[in-house]
Amino acid sequence: MTPTIGVFDSGFGGLTVLRALVERLPGARYAFLGDTARLPYGSKSRRTIARYAVQSAQFLVAEQGAAFLVIACNTASALALDAIQDAVPVPVLGVIEPGAAAARDASHTGDVLVIATEATVHSHAYSGACKARGLRALEKACPLLVPLVEEGWTDHPVTKQVIEIYLNELRAEAAVQGLEPDTLVLGCTHYPLLRRLFEAAVRPGAKVIDSAESAAKAAVDLFNASSEALLRPLQRSTNAGSASQTVIKCFATDSVEKFERLGSRFLGRPVGRVELVDLGG
Amino acid sequence: MTPTIGVFDSGFGGLTVLRALVERLPGARYAFLGDTARLPYGSKSRRTIARYAVQSAQFLVAEQGAAFLVIACNTASALALDAIQDAVPVPVLGVIEPGAAAARDASHTGDVLVIATEATVHSHAYSGACKARGLRALEKACPLLVPLVEEGWTDHPVTKQVIEIYLNELRAEAAVQGLEPDTLVLGCTHYPLLRRLFEAAVRPGAKVIDSAESAAKAAVDLFNASSEALLRPLQRSTNAGSASQTVIKCFATDSVEKFERLGSRFLGRPVGRVELVDLGG
Numbered sequence: 051m052t053p054t055i056g057v058f059d060s061g062f063g064g065l066t067v068l069r070a071l072v073e074r075l076p077g078a079r080y081a082f083l084g085d086t087a088r089l090p091y092g093s094k095s096r097r098t099i100a101r102y103a104v105q106s107a108q109f110l111v112a113e114q115g116a117a118f119l120v121i122a123c124n125t126a127s128a129l130a131l132d133a134i135q136d137a138v139p140v141p142v143l144g145v146i147e148p149g150a151a152a153a154r155d156a157s158h159t160g161d162v163l164v165i166a167t168e169a170t171v172h173s174h175a176y177s178g179a180c181k182a183r184g185l186r187a188l189e190k191a192c193p194l195l196v197p198l199v200e201e202g203w204t205d206h207p208v209t210k211q212v213i214e215i216y217l218n219e220l221r222a223e224a225a226v227q228g229l230e231p232d233t234l235v236l237g238c239t240h241y242p243l244l245r246r247l248f249e250a251a252v253r254p255g256a257k258v259i260d261s262a263e264s265a266a267k268a269a270v271d272l273f274n275a276s277s278e279a280l281l282r283p284l285q286r287s288t289n290a291g292s293a294s295q296t297v298i299k300c301f302a303t304d305s306v307e308k309f310e311r312l313g314s315r316f317l318g319r320p321v322g323r324v325e326l327v328d329l330g331g
Numbered sequence: 332m333t334p335t336i337g338v339f340d341s342g343f344g345g346l347t348v349l350r351a352l353v354e355r356l357p358g359a360r361y362a363f364l365g366d367t368a369r370l371p372y373g374s375k376s377r378r379t380i381a382r383y384a385v386q387s388a389q390f391l392v393a394e395q396g397a398a399f400l401v402i403a404c405n406t407a408s409a410l411a412l413d414a415i416q417d418a419v420p421v422p423v424l425g426v427i428e429p430g431a432a433a434a435r436d437a438s439h440t441g442d443v444l445v446i447a448t449e450a451t452v453h454s455h456a457y458s459g460a461c462k463a464r465g466l467r468a469l470e471k472a473c474p475l476l477v478p479l480v481e482e483g484w485t486d487h488p489v490t491k492q493v494i495e496i497y498l499n500e501l502r503a504e505a506a507v508q509g510l511e512p513d514t515l516v517l518g519c520t521h522y523p524l525l526r527r528l529f530e531a532a533v534r535p536g537a538k539v540i541d542s543a544e545s546a547a548k549a550a551v552d553l554f555n556a557s558s559e560a561l562l563r564p565l566q567r568s569t570n571a572g573s574a575s576q577t578v579i580k581c582f583a584t585d586s587v588e589k590f591e592r593l594g595s596r597f598l599g600r601p602v603g604r605v606e607l608v609d610l611g612g
Contacts, residue, residue: 086375087369087375087379088368088369089374093370093586093589094367094368094585094586095585095586098368098585193478193481193482194475194478194479194482196478197474197475197477197478198475200474201474201475207492208489208492208493208496211488211489211492212489215489304375304376304379305374305375305376305379308374330611
């Protein structure tokens with residue numbers, strides 16, 4: 051089986067990570083799985099998210115021959131990365147650590163704001179990863195942003211207002227806590243589609259960190275630096291294939307038509323035919 | 332086992348139907364199941380929705396002794412009512428037919444607007460049920476309304492704008508089709524929490540139909556008029572118990588804390604302790 055980079059998300063938001071990966075590693079073979087039958091993960095419990103994510107990771111490794119996995123879903127990275135790493139015999143990278151590392155590089159004050167789904171925020175995965183890097187992080191769940199992106203209102207006055215309301219609530223809380231945030235982490239793979247609105251809404255000079263970009267960069271670094279036997283066939287394959295065409299195969303557990311219709315917005319190119327898979331449940 | 336009225340929803344929106352049922356049939360015993368591990372159904376396919384809904388209905392009948400089932404979910408009613416009726420040996424009532432019947436009683440022009448989830452709209456279950464009653468129905472998916480209700484923005488300027496945008500799009504389409512709608516059907520069990528905003532947003536004289544209310548009324552009518560052997564023990568029980576206390580037992584497939592926290596808004600009283608159940612998947 052040709053070595054493959056597996057990319058997993060609860061839906062198709064993770065296609066923003068795949069897009070950033072393809073820009074950095076063209077010529078590779080990618081398998082993307084969106085667990086659309088069970089999305090969104092963001093409002094569910096750790097136990098349920100871990101069960102769904104492990105099944106999805108096993109599909110990519112066992113059935114699609116993934117030699118390297120990127121968990122392109124903040125919620126699954128926050129709540130199930132350990133469970134996935136235990137369940138599959140290949141290297142697994144999440145999006146939280148790269149996002150926190152990028153925030154550390156960007157912040158001068160050491161105070162950062164993180165917006166994400168409810169489950170990601172409740173896990174405090176970002177504040178933990180930030181604290182480990184000497185940063186203070188204030189997190190907030192923004193449950194309206196994913197539906198606004200999926201409605202296609204990525205440049206809409208209502209979305210601007212919702213962003214302003216969420217950011218104002220965050221700033222008020224930061225002031226109460228005596229924080230001086232200068233960096234905003236977009237801790238959900240849907241949010242890169244709102245990046246311009248966020249860049250317009252933050253204070254002058256503040257940085258907006260896109261966890262999709264950070265994760266793709268970290269994946270390529272890890273991939274290039276790795277001496278693990280598991281990655282060698284994949285490295286040979288992508289080196290040999292650098293002049294050849296990128297191969298992307300997308301799978302979904304439900305609603306492939308919707309995936310095909312909306313996915314291209316996130317991937318920045320047509321997603322092609324999406325194959326329906328049944329993981330049970 | 333004490334005869335029980337089973338009420339099922341993908342989440343806790345269906346508690347608006349349970350609330351309306353309890354007002355009309357106090358003293359009965361109710362079992363409510365929210366399939367919160369797999370919500371929302373509204374964006375999923377017919378095949379997946381039917382599988383989830385049948386498992387949920389079987390739990391209420393086989394494990395909780397439900398002698399009568401109300402499918403308090405427009406999406407499941409629209410896409411899986413037949414599958415549920417085939418799978419369980421008790422009478423099953425959905426919310427679509429009662430909603431369409433109430434629209435026929437309310438409308439003078441014979442033209443009605445229906446707002447619902449994506450899956451309900453794509454099923455055209457409402458327009459079919461309306462057409463069977465001589466009504467012309469124009470349907471529209473309003474995917475932002477459920478997240479706005481769950482965010483608690485039930486009387487928020489942003490929600491008012493979103494409602495205005497959706498209604499204006501509907502009115503423009505109605506004009507193109509030469510319709511003169513005088514009735515708006517709220518075809519999702521979350522929407523009753525926005526009822527006041529809708530009543531303020533429709534044109535003077537227009538009626539707003541709450542499918543939760545209509546379904547509860549139809550359930551009680553069916554229940555009282557029924558001569559089916561299956562309903563007799565339930566009727567005896569509720570007649571005998573009319574002076575006694577209503578018993579409500581709630582079950583969820585995930586996130587019982589969230590259910591307990593948000594559920595009371597929909598039920599209009601505390602939901603009590605919610606029991607976690609595992610339906611697989």
